[in-house]
Amino acid sequence: MFKHRLRLLLISLLLLLGLVLAACGNEDDTTEPQDDPGETEDANKDGEGQEEEGEKEEASGPTSGGTLTGAMYSAPAGMFNPIFYEEAYEANILSFTHESLVGQNESLEFIPGLAKDWETNDDQTELTMYLEEGVKWHDGEEFTADDVVFTYKSIADPDYVAAGGIRTAYVTPLLGYEEYVNGDTDEFQGVEAVDDYTVKFKFAEPNINPLYYASFTIIPEHVFGDIPVSEMPEAPESRQPGQVIGTGPFKFSEMVEREQYVLERHDDYWQGAAYLDKIVWKVVAQSVMSGLLESGEIDFVADPNGIQPADFELVQGLGNITIIEQPDFGYQIMGFKHNHRTADDVESGTLNPDNWVPNEKLSNPEVRQAIAYAINREGLIDGLLYGRGAILNSPIAKQFWAYDESETTNYTYDPDKAASMLDELGYVDTNDDGFREDPDGNEWVLNFDYPTGNELREKSAPLIEQMLEEVGINVNLRQPKEMSAYVEDLTNDNSDWDLYLIGWSLGSADPDPTGLWGTMAAYNFSRWNNPDSEDLLKQALKAPDAFEQDYRKEVYKDWQKLYSEDLPAVILYAQNSLWAYNDRLQGVEPLPFTMYNDPHLWWVNDAE
Amino acid sequence: MYKYIIRRILVFIPMLIVLSIIIFGLAKAAPGDPFTGRMLDPTIDPKVYEQQREALGLNDPVPVQYVNWAARMITGDFGESMYYKGRSVASLIWERMPNTLYLGLFALAITLIVSIPIGIYSARNPYSIFDYGATTFGFFGLAVPNFFFGLIAIYLFAIKLGWFPSQGTITGTDVAGLQEFFDRIHHMVLPGITLGLAGTASYMRYMRSEVLDVLSSDYIRTAKAKGMSDRNVLYKHTLRNAMIPIITLMGFEFGALLSGAIITEQVFSYPGLGTLFINSITNRDYPIIMAIALLLGVTILIGNLLADIFYSIVDPRIRYD
Numbered sequence: 001m002f003k004h005r006l007r008l009l010l011i012s013l014l015l016l017l018g019l020v021l022a023a024c025g026n027e028d029d030t031t032e033p034q035d036d037p038g039e040t041e042d043a044n045k046d047g048e049g050q051e052e053e054g055e056k057e058e059a060s061g062p063t064s065g066g067t068l069t070g071a072m073y074s075a076p077a078g079m080f081n082p083i084f085y086e087e088a089y090e091a092n093i094l095s096f097t098h099e100s101l102v103g104q105n106e107s108l109e110f111i112p113g114l115a116k117d118w119e120t121n122d123d124q125t126e127l128t129m130y131l132e133e134g135v136k137w138h139d140g141e142e143f144t145a146d147d148v149v150f151t152y153k154s155i156a157d158p159d160y161v162a163a164g165g166i167r168t169a170y171v172t173p174l175l176g177y178e179e180y181v182n183g184d185t186d187e188f189q190g191v192e193a194v195d196d197y198t199v200k201f202k203f204a205e206p207n208i209n210p211l212y213y214a215s216f217t218i219i220p221e222h223v224f225g226d227i228p229v230s231e232m233p234e235a236p237e238s239r240q241p242g243q244v245i246g247t248g249p250f251k252f253s254e255m256v257e258r259e260q261y262v263l264e265r266h267d268d269y270w271q272g273a274a275y276l277d278k279i280v281w282k283v284v285a286q287s288v289m290s291g292l293l294e295s296g297e298i299d300f301v302a303d304p305n306g307i308q309p310a311d312f313e314l315v316q317g318l319g320n321i322t323i324i325e326q327p328d329f330g331y332q333i334m335g336f337k338h339n340h341r342t343a344d345d346v347e348s349g350t351l352n353p354d355n356w357v358p359n360e361k362l363s364n365p366e367v368r369q370a371i372a373y374a375i376n377r378e379g380l381i382d383g384l385l386y387g388r389g390a391i392l393n394s395p396i397a398k399q400f401w402a403y404d405e406s407e408t409t410n411y412t413y414d415p416d417k418a419a420s421m422l423d424e425l426g427y428v429d430t431n432d433d434g435f436r437e438d439p440d441g442n443e444w445v446l447n448f449d450y451p452t453g454n455e456l457r458e459k460s461a462p463l464i465e466q467m468l469e470e471v472g473i474n475v476n477l478r479q480p481k482e483m484s485a486y487v488e489d490l491t492n493d494n495s496d497w498d499l500y501l502i503g504w505s506l507g508s509a510d511p512d513p514t515g516l517w518g519t520m521a522a523y524n525f526s527r528w529n530n531p532d533s534e535d536l537l538k539q540a541l542k543a544p545d546a547f548e549q550d551y552r553k554e555v556y557k558d559w560q561k562l563y564s565e566d567l568p569a570v571i572l573y574a575q576n577s578l579w580a581y582n583d584r585l586q587g588v589e590p591l592p593f594t595m596y597n598d599p600h601l602w603w604v605n606d607a608e
Numbered sequence: 609m610y611k612y613i614i615r616r617i618l619v620f621i622p623m624l625i626v627l628s629i630i631i632f633g634l635a636k637a638a639p640g641d642p643f644t645g646r647m648l649d650p651t652i653d654p655k656v657y658e659q660q661r662e663a664l665g666l667n668d669p670v671p672v673q674y675v676n677w678a679a680r681m682i683t684g685d686f687g688e689s690m691y692y693k694g695r696s697v698a699s700l701i702w703e704r705m706p707n708t709l710y711l712g713l714f715a716l717a718i719t720l721i722v723s724i725p726i727g728i729y730s731a732r733n734p735y736s737i738f739d740y741g742a743t744t745f746g747f748f749g750l751a752v753p754n755f756f757f758g759l760i761a762i763y764l765f766a767i768k769l770g771w772f773p774s775q776g777t778i779t780g781t782d783v784a785g786l787q788e789f790f791d792r793i794h795h796m797v798l799p800g801i802t803l804g805l806a807g808t809a810s811y812m813r814y815m816r817s818e819v820l821d822v823l824s825s826d827y828i829r830t831a832k833a834k835g836m837s838d839r840n841v842l843y844k845h846t847l848r849n850a851m852i853p854i855i856t857l858m859g860f861e862f863g864a865l866l867s868g869a870i871i872t873e874q875v876f877s878y879p880g881l882g883t884l885f886i887n888s889i890t891n892r893d894y895p896i897i898m899a900i901a902l903l904l905g906v907t908i909l910i911g912n913l914l915a916d917i918f919y920s921i922v923d924p925r926i927r928y929d
Binding site (some may be wrong): 125163164167172232235239256257258260282284292483490502505506521 | 640642648649653658660663692693694703712778877890891892
């Protein structure tokens with residue numbers, strides 16, 4: 001009897017022991033004895049060397065060698081094919097490994113990239129690009145005009161969207177896109193290789209910004225040529241280190257999925273091999289970022305989040321870090337629902353301004369203006385962004401030539417003016433509940449919705465509610481919704497929404513605001529319907545007048561004035577990008593839209 | 609016994625079907641779909657997303673979508689991820705599972721090694737200074753949120769002292785062999801302790817109260833009266849009986865092992881199933897949500913079954929026919 005029990009006791013103890021051992025045993029399985037351990041020792045030596053030399057005087061000129069470690073807060077989804085990736089995290093890697101025909105300079109003009117020169121015909125329906133010769137892909141093959149044609153043909157492919165591609169905007173204006181994507185023809189006329197180093201883009205209609213359409217990242221035909229577009233996303237050539245091939249100064253050589261992404265120097269880079277041996281991207285939690293910068297474990301952090309405004313002073317105080325502070329191209333708004341759609345239109349997904357139902361609560365532009373005066377935007381920037389942001393008086397980024405606030409109404413915080421405007425309009429408190437009623441004496445409650453996901457935006461909602469209540473506006477601030485749910489509700493707007501918060505992150509290619517503020521734009525969540533605005537937006541894009549930037553600038557000036565008066569949304573603030581890097585990194589020349597400018601010229605002052 | 613096990617396993621099938629319907633229903637009832645949260649780039653035509661919805665079958669009625677999914681499931685095909693383009697759900701789960709398993713087992717090992725001896729010692733010396741200390745530690749462990757403890761641990765041990773790495777599972781791509789093994793353990797220390805802390809506290813409290821309970825029972829008094837040594841009383845009579853609830857706990861722990869501590873994984877940027885699950889929920893990646901939820905369901909059911917079987921081994925009073 002006792003023996004029996006003893007055995008059972010042993011079993012249960014063994015079980016415990018087994019668990020402990022299993023923890024170790026499983027570890028062992030993952031050990032892959034492939035490389036000789038010598039490599040690791042070398043790496044360690046490097047590490048020690050860096051520490052010692054970091055204290056020495058700065059070297060005078062660029063030296064080759066060294067490893068740089070960058071951080072991002074979320075892991076890339078793993079799609080390293082420029083025509084299929086979607087997120088800024090992949091872009092972090094692709095901006096080092098792949099290139100486009102043209103880039104942009106400080107004043108946002110297009111500059112030569114893989115194309116050294118170009119010309120357009122008179123009506124700007126044709127753009128001829130002359131390519132750099134002797135450019136080598138990472139695998140040693142030569143880059144030619146066929147690669148360009150192949151890239152655009154892939155995006156125009158009938159299977160492209162179903163396979164998960166979203167970049168069709170680059171090919172829709174090209175000649176013959178409709179026929180090709182519908183499968184009516186096998187010949188894509190839009191992009192044509194004239195010879196090995198000349199490629200011609202043909203547009204269906206005169207195009208005012210043809211270089212933008214030629215600025216897409218190029219993928220190699222010799223790698224993807226035999227893979228049908230529908231199978232490209234799962235192909236190892238789109239996701240595996242060593243098999244992702246570009247022309248950039250670094251090649252994607254190794255990864256620990258979702259943790260580390262290693263880029264190695266591409267020795268045959270056409271602009272000369274990079275100084276750095278390696279760039280290692282690590283995925284780290286945002287909460288520990290400043291600590292990692294301090295300890296030197298991370299050398300730089302940039303897009304998409306950079307460092308937090310609240311950490312600015314902390315990071316600046318570390319002493320070993322340089323911060324690049326620049327305005328972002330995007331902005332945060334509080335929108336006014338001018339119109340709602342009908343339930344039928346929402347059901348069928350129709351955008352038909354004729355059916356829209358005006359939102360009586362906000363239909364008077366002066367009411368919207370009064371609300372704008374009641375919002376202390378300066379206060380939001382100081383309080384929430386710690387001053388790391390700017391007021392924007394029109395929905396075009398300040399860095400663009402098109403931004404012009406000379407004739408816009410700028411709503412400087414003025415609660416008294418807001419109150420008196422509302423008084424004059426007849427919005428007064430008639431039943432002594434502390435809130436204004438509308439001119440007919442009815443309750444006037446503005447519903448206010450906002451999404452989660454952006455901490456600063458979340459915090460701004462109750463502050464704005466308070467500001468509006470101070471001038472006597474009854475605001476019904478509702479529970480925030482998670483982004484996916486929020487956008488769905490914002491889109492299906494046969495609802496009682498009045499005020500909403502949203503943020504836009506925008507590109508640097510062209511200031512045209514039609515995609516957000518055109519009446520028929522899906523993202524025109526205010527359902528703003530102003531025929532004058534439509535006219536101006538169309539004028540600004542109309543060939544041939546719009547070939548001249550000065551002409552467009554004038555038109556946009558008028559449009560921005562109109563926008564600020566009719567006010568589909570109050571632009572709350574444009575947050576500054578805060579990018580940071582360790583002082584051991586030299587040669588950084590940031591552009592308004594990226595820190596990764598000519599990374600082949602980056603070097604570290606403690607390389608061996 | 610075998611009949612019992614087979615019966616239990618057969619009951620799993622309807623349970624899993626019901627579970628999958630509930631999860632599918634809940635996932636679909638949540639507003640938004642894989643594209644709504646992402647469609648905020650004005651350079652991208654929303655029609656593109658509409659075409660992709662159509663291609664993925666997201667426009668079909670929900671029951672049709674469920675049947676399509678279930679039909680594929682039965683053939684063992686978990687489908688393709690909607691967010692991670694071109695990746696199969698199975699490959700994503702296989703890729704993350706080891707990380708979570710190692711971390712979970714490591715944490716469980718820490719938990720058991722720490723909590724059981726302390727629990728026993730506390731129970732044998734109740735109301736001593738050690739016992740009060742252990743109790744305080746126990747409540748501290750239960751009360752302090754995991755993520756907070758994780759951040760403190762990172763700040764102290766990773767950033768200030770530099771003893772342990774704070775992020776990820778491995779230093780670099782260039783470590784191999786035995787070095788890689790130790791490197792991984794090294795990376796697991798902080799998340800493992802963080803994850804194990806809450807468990808340690810509750811196991812310890814359980815152990816203490818069970819041992820106390822058993823120590824005051826009649827058969828222990830009888831055993832002592834017979835002149836049995838304290839040592840024998842403890843190991844032969846007390847522990848066996850006190851272990852029973854711990855085994856139940858561990859049955860549940862099985863599921864927790866896989867789900868990992870979602871929050872702990874986030875804080876330490878530790879790529880496991882927990883982070884995958886959270887990401888998939890925010891991205892409405894239905895196939896992954898379903899697969900992980902089912903996986904958790906199966907492990908918890910199996911964990912409970914194993915716990916029941918061990919019961920009957922440890923405690924002869926329990927018999928299954």
